[in-house]
């Protein structure tokens with residue numbers, strides 16, 4: 001009986017290479033030419049790819065494209081609203097506008113609920129629904145805390161993170177509406193010492209015409225349902 005497996009009937013008809021190691025032989029079965037060329041070309045391509053994205057003009061990476069898209073979205077969202085002052089009157093105006101408050105809520109859902117809970121009851125972050133506050137004395141301080149953060153960035157600063165500074169106003173408007181609501185799992189904030197049961201006192205100090213929708217473009221509506229932010 002032959003011990004040469006190649007002589008068995010199942011053996012391939014491919015030619016053999018002319019070497020053998022310890023009696024082990026090898027078929028001469030090279031990769032197809034198109035495959036090798038594809039391999040070589042992909043290596044050459046990778047050099048151009050690397051240069052294009054890492055040393056080329058800015059604005060080419062996926063991150064750049066994403067921020068450009070986000071800026072365009074914010075532009076579309078805010079339409080003709082123009083620049084807005086981050087002051088009490090502006091905040092109160094938008095707080096009284098349900099469409100902008102729900103836009104603020106979508107910003108909250110994406111960026112804040114991981115720490116403050118889905119309904120503001122507090123997790124790592126403080127309870128935003130109860131009357132106990134730590135960094136906030138007046139309603140406009142909400143924007144300051146969001147912009148600048150608090151407690152060594154335990155509360156992150158959002159000023160540079162939002163693609164549009166108006167996002168701070170809208171998310172603050174939503175946060176302001178949470179005061180006095182009943183979250184499912186309220187956290188008790190024993191660090192918080194400032195007592196604010198409602199914003200009425202702050203609002204009462206504003207001249208009446210400062211918060212009427214006519215006095216600026218607060219009547220402009222967000223463009224459709226607010227899209228998710230990063």
Ligand code: HEC
Nearest residue numbers: 111112115124125126133134135136142145150151154155
């Ligand atoms: C990484 C967790 C985290 C995230 C995300 C976060 N916060 Fe906070 N936030 C905190 C912590 C912690 C505090 C308390 C800081 C302190 O002790 O002074 C806080 C405090 C606050 C306060 C002040 C509360 C008070 O009583 O003084 C407001 C308002 C607030 N956050 C709003 C927001 C909003 C709006 C967002 C989303 C844009 C957000 N936070 C995202 C952790 C977070």
